[in-house]
Amino acid sequence: MPFNLLVLFCLCYVAMLFCVAFLAERRAAEGRVRWLRSPAIYTLSLSIYCTAWTFYGAVGYAARSGLEFVTIYLGPTLVFVGWWWVLRKLVRIGRQQRVTSIADLISSRFGKSNILGVVVTLIAVIAATPYIALQLQSVTLSFAVFASGTPEGWALPNRDATAIWVAGGLALFTILFGTRNLDAKEQHHGVVLAIAVEAVVKLVALLAVGIFVVWGIAGGAQEVFARIDATQAAGWTLQPDRWIGMIAVSGAAVICLPRMFQVMVVEGGEDRHLALASWAFPAYLLLMSLFIVPIAVIGLERMPAGSNPDMFVLTLPLAEGQGGLALLAFLGGFSSATSMVIVESIALATMVSNHIVMPLWLRLAPKAAMKGDVRRIVLLARRLSIVGVLGLGYAYYRMSGGSAALAAMGLIAFAGMAQVLPVLLGGIFWRGATKAGAVAGLVTGFAVWAFTLLLPFFGPGTLLPQAVFDHGLFGLGWLRPQALFGIAGMDPLVHAIFWSAVLNTAAFCAGSLLTFPGPVERMQGAAFVNVFDADAAGPQGWARGRAEPEALLMMAQRILGEEPALALFEAEARAQGKAGYLPDATPDFVAGLERRLAGSVGAATAHAMISQIVGRATVSVExxxxxxxxxxxxxxxxxxxxxxxxxxxxxxxxxxxxxxxxxxxxxxxxxxxxxxxxxxxxxxxxxxxxxxxxxxxxxxxxxxxxxxxxxxxxxxxxxxxxxxxxxxxVLENGSVQLNLSLVNLQQLLDRALAAASHTRPERSFTVIRDLPAENLFLRTDGDRLVQVFINLVSNARKYCDAASPALTISVRQRAGRVHVDFTDNGTGIAKQHQAIIFEKFARLSDQHRAGGAGLGLAICREVMANLGGQVSYLPGRGGASFRVTLPLRIGRQAA
Amino acid sequence: MARRVPLFLKRRSYRQRRLRDAARLLPLVGMFLLLVPLIGAGGAGNTAGHGLYLFLVWLGLVAAAAALSAGLGSDPGDDGEADSPAPPDRPR
Structure with a gap:
């Protein structure tokens, strides 16, 4: 096939992707994003996990190591099948906190710390650089395959030139669609749809090649099985340590890789998206891996010895004379590489601009930061970062010479990015995780990874001298890069994964246990760990600050753009019941605004900018x-x-x-x-x-x-x-003059009985007395007391209706008081009348019979009150019974 | 502020909870099944057999996840309803 035709094909394909992305952006701008945000598109966009490394490298891997390549897809399968554990929480946090990248997530969780953002960004860039180089290399290689196979016999003039053209084209595409606008939610509908299309292309291409190989060349599934059994190359044995280690590291990578995080969390996932992806993405991986081993086996059989197994997907159809199929396979590989590079560079550029460029700029030119147009600066920073990231990838490609096996490079990147996992999981499940612990864990893990895996990869004598391999760092025997602590004999990859994971986690836990988190850290920790509790919002960090709404609006305009910012402020003002565009800067509003800004420039930068206006950089524990x-x-x-x-x-x-x-x-x-x-x-x-x-x-x-x-x-x-x-x-007023003296009770009763005998003298009236008890002396007003006694006795004489009336007078002393009871043997007083007999003018019978005004008992009551005692009716004594209670000695107060 | 969680759940919520348990259990089951080929160290001469086994397990996991996701994806999160006493079943 003519090389020019191939280039033309590529350009057409890229133009088609441009159109797709452009149309998607148009639709999104019109607000019709529902279809663009469907679970199916989401699942397809996840397929950027399958890069050129999968497309070409998996066959090469299978040719060298048999079934081991599936571990790279089994790890993600387990993670997605178990989405209820981690992914669901991660996606929810991402949506709630408007996370822009994995570095942003970590930085935001640990108190919006910029240091952590920088550390994670650096790890991501260093780990991703070989990976991007790998994509460039595979595209270049695939061009070369076509070039060498052409009848014209021309060789690819310059591989480096091809690589630089590819890198430049990708940078252009990424800048056009990845940094068109500074979206508040950092979503790129055009890019997502384009990679969804590419996902279909690469799946179809690989399946087509696989079907051709199995049924076109080998002659059926049975035949293929037989040939697989026959081709038992050396090194196809399953190695338990590598098997387990690589399932683990690929599972970690699918969560932590910047591009995976970008499509999975940042571009907006919801539960319904994950629910579909939980089985559809593993199914996609299954289909991608289905024909890898057959292609590898047939390739080993058919292709001449020494040909690169990484390119079997292309070379097999070419060798069989299937030019069209080879072209499809080429497009599949091209899709895999380009989609990965685009998303990875967007993700990395976001991290670099939000966590390195913006903080530096804020630090170096704080005045300009508060005045200039932040949007332009951010976008410029992103565009430069994209160029920078791709440039790094290209430089790495040139440096490594494009010779190393694809699979090895991919695994190094996986292991590097997996260093973020302990901190990530700790951050979302453990409130006790602190910033110091996170920094310690990340730095330790990264250092161990670099020392045991990345640097030795280039071989002895290049980046690490031979002496270090043999005798350890600084001549310390236990610091040999492939035999840490003197434990030799492990597989180098497993050795690196094992020690980096162990030391990373240990440093993270120890650091977290030993340090005390700051207030913002504690708030964020609670918000992240309890993301599913609706009421766990907790106190707002801005409760104490004072912000001018106008200053906030000006800043928001410079980041979000004038119209969106005005709309946001107006909506808030209306919600507060105010007219105009300036709401009160309530803590809730400021916190919401900060989250909104964080969606554009990252949590740490947004926090720093808001605190410049609110006037307080940090909240204190106080x-x-x-x-x-x-x-x-x-x-x-x-x-x-x-x-x-x-x-x-x-x-x-x-x-x-x-x-x-x-x-x-x-x-x-x-x-x-x-x-x-x-x-x-x-x-x-x-x-x-x-x-x-x-x-x-x-x-x-x-x-x-x-x-x-x-x-x-x-x-x-x-x-x-x-x-x-x-x-x-007189008695009621209490102004009565009492004539106090020592009197004998018996004498008083005698006087009273004598005086009362004039009442109804015609009746015979028996008086029963207790003379010994009566014989006691009282200090009181004798005349008044006699008045009471006379009243009671004559009442008895008047009203007692017994045939032979009798009155019993009993005297008792109790606790310094004297009780004198007058009880007759009549019918007594009815219960309903007992309450009123002491009231004035209370008369129970008719007036003429009584012959009184009904004041007698009322006067008695008042007299007794004046004497410090009382007179009361005793119910249940047979007849009418009154008790007079008075003190033995009247107190001075009462006198 | 402890959320009040009822002790017993309605039948629907109960099933929802168990569905989530199953979703949490699935990766552990998968992990176990994927480690089975390592047992016995007979990997040398059996790539085709192992491959078939692995892809079948893989397919099984996909199918199980698909079955579970149907019930999990649309959950509105209303798991807080206590079991109200249902009217007793009438003998027919």
């Missing part, structure tokens, strides 16, 4: 504690409010009760007044009536005498009533 305290204070305050509210309601209840009592008292007063006017009016009426009759004269003298007596009686009754009222009012 701030975090203060925020926590504030929350506690608010809770305490609300508890206080609650208590006050309860107290208020209690007071209100008391007031209501008091009010009711007052109303009642007012009613009582009214009742009292009407009662008293009634009591006064009755005798007055009869006095007036009889005196009128008397003034008319002309009456018999006995009638006059009779009328005069009635008037006199009524006047006495009135006087007595008024006396009682006066007495009561």
């Amino acid at each position: 701030d975090l504690m203060a925020v926590a305290n504030e929350t506690a204070q608010i809770m305490e305050y609300s508890a206080q409010l609650e208590a006050q509210r309860e107290e208020l309601s209690r007071t209100a209840g008391a007031l209501r009760e008091a009010n009711e009592k007052l109303t009642q008292l007012s009613v009582q007063k009214d009742a009292f007044l009407s009662q008293i006017s009634h009591e006064l009016r009755t005798p007055m009426t009869s006095i007036r009536a009889f005196s009128e009759v008397l003034t008319e004269g002309d009456l018999p003298p006995e009638l006059v005498a009779n009328y005069g007596r009635i008037i006199h009686d009524e006047a006495i009754r009135l006087t007595r009533l008024l006396d009682d009222l006066l007495d009561l009012s």
Whole structure:
């Protein structure tokens, strides 16, 4: 096939990819991204795991080592099949924190640390450089294969020239579609769709070659099996250590490789994407690996000895005269290489610009950083980084001479990038992981990897002198690069993987256990580890800072662009209920803005820029504690409010009760007044009536005498009533003058009984007394006490309805007080009346029978209160029973 | 702030949980099956047999993952519902 035709084909293919990418970008710009973000496209984009290393190198690998090549695909299969363990969390964190690269993830997790970003970026660039060189080499080799096979017999004029053309073309494509815009979410729909197309092309190409080899050359599956059994080359034995080590390292690589992280996390994955990819991506890998061994076996059989097994995919169809198939295979290989280089360089350029260029620029020109157009600087940095990364790859290709086996280079890159895995897993599952631990782990792992795998790869005498191989670094025998600690005899690759993993993890854990994380680190740690808890947002780092919304807007405009920034601020202002474009710079808003900016320039840079405006570079532990305290204070305050509210309601209840009592008292007063006017009016009426009759004269003298007596009686009754009222009012006011002396209770009772005997003298009335108990002396007002006794005795005489009435008077002393009980044998007082008998004008029977105003017991109660005691009704004693309680010696206060 | 997690789950949520357990278990099962060819050290003369075995295991893993992902991908995450007492089954 003419070489020019091949080049033309390539250019057409690339033009087609341009169109695909361009159309995808157009659709995305119109907002129709739904189809572009479907799980199928996502899964296909993951296929950049299969690079030219897979496409060409796997056959070479199989030819040299048999089945071992599948480990490179079994590791990712296990990782994806077990997506519920790591990938789901990783993707969720990536979306929530707007992670832009794996370096950004690590830096963001460990307190937005820039050092970690730099370390991971450096590891990624160093590990990726041979890998990119490998892609350039494979494309160059495939060109060479076609060139040498042409009938015209011309040889490829200059391999280096081919490589530089390929590198230049890829740089152009990447810059065009990878850095067209500084997207807030760092997503490249055009590139993703282009690599999805390439994924289909390379799968179809490899399957076509495989089917041709199995059914076109070998003559069926059975035949192929037989030939595989027949071709038992040396070194095809499965080696357990390499088997396990390479499954592990490829599983780590599929998570950590910058390009895989880019398509898996950064370009936006969701659970539904992963759910499809969890089986479809392993299935893709399965199909890619299905025909590798047959191609290798048939190639070994058919091709002349000494031909490069890495190129069997191309050379076999060519040798069989299948030019079209070979062209398809060439396009497949070309696709594999280009898609990998494009995505890898985008990922690396993002890392370099976000973690190395931007921080440097902020450091060197902080004034310009706050004024100039950041977007242009970032994009320029990215474009230069892409050129730089590809240039490094090209330089490496030139340096290594393009001779080494493809598989070996790929494995070195895998092992190098796998150094990030312990820190990554620790970061998302262990809150105790600290920045110092992460730096220690990464540096240790990287150093061990470089010393045991990368540097020895170039052979003794190039980068490491022979002496180091033989006697160890600095002549220390236990520091030999392929026999660390004196343990010789391991496979060099397994040796490197084993020791780097062990020392890396050990340094990471030890560093984390021994150091104390900073406040931002602790916040981020909690946010990452508890990413699935909706309420684990925790305190915001900006709670204490003060930011001018206008300054924030200006900065956001310079990073996000004017329109998106204005829209963002306006939306926030509206959410806060404000008009215009300037919302209050609440901590939530500032934190959200920082995440948004982090999606463009990385967490560390965004943090640094925001803190320049907010005026505080870091949050201190005190701030975090203060925020926590504030929350506690608010809770305490609300508890206080609650208590006050309860107290208020209690007071209100008391007031209501008091009010009711007052109303009642007012009613009582009214009742009292009407009662008293009634009591006064009755005798007055009869006095007036009889005196009128008397003034008319002309009456018999006995009638006059009779009328005069009635008037006199009524006047006495009135006087007595008024006396009682006066007495009561004096007693109630407490202004009564007590006449205290030492008195004998027995004598008082004698006086009372004698005085009361005038009441209903016609009735025989038995009094039962306890004379010995009565014989005690009291210090009190004797006359007043007698008044009470008289009242009680005469009540008994008046109301006791027994046939032979009897009154029992018993006296008891208890704790300095004297109880005097007056109990008769009548029917007593009904329960519903017991409460009111001590009220004024309370009369249970009709007035004439009682012959009193109903003030007696009320006066008794007031007298006893003045004497420091009380009179109460004793229920359940058979008849009516009253108890008078008074102190033996009345206190000075009461007097 | 401990989230209140009910002790017993509805039938649907229960199945969802066990599905996740299965998804977590699958890579371990896969790891074990992929290490089986190492046992016995008979790899020398048996590349075709080993290859067939490995690809069958691989296919099995893909199929199992596909079966599981159907139930896992669409999960809305509502696993917090407690089992409400269901009406007793009536004898028919």
